[in-house]
Amino acid sequence: MNAWRAEALGGVQRARTSSGFDVRARAPLRLGLAGGGTDLSPYCDQFGGAVLNVTIDRFAFAHITPSADGAVSFRANDLGVQEHHELGARPRIDEGLSLHRAVYDHVVETYLDGAAPALNVSTTIDAPAGSGLGSSSALVVALVEAFRLALDLPLGPADVARLAFHIERRKLGLAGGRQDQYAAAFGGVNFIEFLPEDKVLVSPLRVPRAYLNEFESSLVICFTGQSRRSETIIKEQIDGLVGMNAETLESMHQLKADAALMREALLRGDMRDMAAILMRSWSAKKRTASGVATDTVDRLFDLAIAEGAWGGKVSGAGGGGFLMFFTDPENRHHLISTLNRAGGQASSVKVTFEGAEAWSVPR
Template sequence: MTKYRARAPLRLGLAGGGTDVSPYCDLYGGQVLNATINHYAHCTIEPLNTAAIEFHALDIDQVEYHTACSHLKVPEGLSLHRETYNLIVERFNDGKPLHLRMSTSADAPPGSGLGSSSTLVVAMIQAYSEWLRLPLGEYDIARTAFEVERVRLKQTGGRQDQYAAAFGGVNYIEFRPEEHVVVNPLRIKSWIMNELETSLVLYYSSVPRESSRIIEEQVKMVEQGESEAINATHRLKEDAIRMKDALLRGDFEKIGQILNRSWEAKKMLASSISNSSLDETIAEARRAGAIAAKVSGAGGGGFMMFLVEPSLRHRLERALLERRGRLLPFRFCVDGVESWTVK
């Protein structure tokens, strides 16, 4: 049986996260700097000869069986799988049902702060594109994934994850009003990326969080014109510009300063972005030699990034392992979403 596979990379948000969320980016424009890593969301599609639809979410051990139809009910069950199917059938298959078995997984758990949910939608759309031979480029894939999550399912969140997963590499992304997005790939010298990779420690705090709830508070603050939150988001956008310049020059002292400044600004956006457990972990990491610390994604838990002088890396890792989380080795990757056919 022919199988159609796709994978899309997860990302680290280096600066500007939160400025890609409406209504801020619609009013002021957002700017984000992120980089993809060699951990992925995976999707495999197997066409079926029977009038059936199967979804197998392998990483969360959830399975759904449906009789083939042109529209699946949402938001029940595996809503991302269902709504992606609905959009593909509606827009690219003339409303005719598809018969398939879809298997998915992600290398990071939901709520990790690495963009796993959005990245999974990107991988699913790419797998459909491989199967149905759809003429979709990176912008098309990212915009379609955004539509599934933010428009059709109305899940609160930003825009950077979809574009990072579709394009891959290190990108400076501008989010302008009226859903106008510009992805600027950065050509960073290899020694700088090697040094950054060696200097970053990625740690899972074992505290999953619901990013939508945190972002809803952030959105409310902007809608109500809370000057403190808006000014903090302005600082996050400025940090994306500064991070781009520092990264291009390989100025690691400045990179550390920006990461710390951004984390302090991020905590001004919503009350649940930090908590005592995260604060204690960061304090312990600093005692072990960390230069800078930042919670990935919306905050509240999930993965944390630490910048450290490489000679102190092992000391930092030992200190973090004494807490209840785990380390995630990684490398930066340059490729975005990919797909292939297995016969």
């Protein structure tokens, strides 16, 4: 893949066509089991945050191919949106397909000395926008990973995660925490600590296979049908932290403690205890901001509990997106069917252990 970089740096304003290879990448989405919100600044900067998350068999995909017409195009296949830009036009990164634009812009400025290659950059995500599964961050990670391979950049998983965080949160100014980028970059079951001075510790959990089997067999996820914009919820949480709101701080401390307790419950294979921690975390999460729960979320949540779910909560900031529940594996089919009849989109889910991956394919 070095030739892509060499041609751009050499002033050839097109991607390499002689190589005969295109680049693809994927990054897994995640379920936030516990501690979500404690990865937000200023909480993690002052108190240190901790989350437990797990990547699942849903992915964000990115594809990079040379442009035949000497221009730059961005396409989100799942959204049906496409953009076409003349080479060197440098469109604003806060408009249109902003994630695609921002990653491309950063790569050109940082690694190609401003020499913009003519490329087609397309993406697809296995979940609706605003799903609460970290899909936007996984998309940025997949894009960064694709360019890492295309340009032969010396970036490991932590570097990819940091760069994705920088582009999404700082360059674009999009509200949110840090866990999504690290989950997507590393993959698997991880206890992640977010410490002052942007220090991040990723600790993969070695969960016995039998416990993982029970985890998967007990787990149900359900899309509420509501895609939510998390910015309002996150802003309210941040405002509460900046203002040292006592209820917000107490709730965040509880969420952080629950992450450590959830880790221990998973390592013991105790799904009932995990469900109880989910319930406690859900109560704490709702106290951090208004709008975390909605009428639809409450309706599906109450139905699931009535139909035998041991416990559950929303994945992500709330306001819609995906719910997750633990139930007796023998009750899982009934719970999924009941939620689907009630207007949800429920299914089983599997754990994945690979983080962001990129590969080349013959054209």
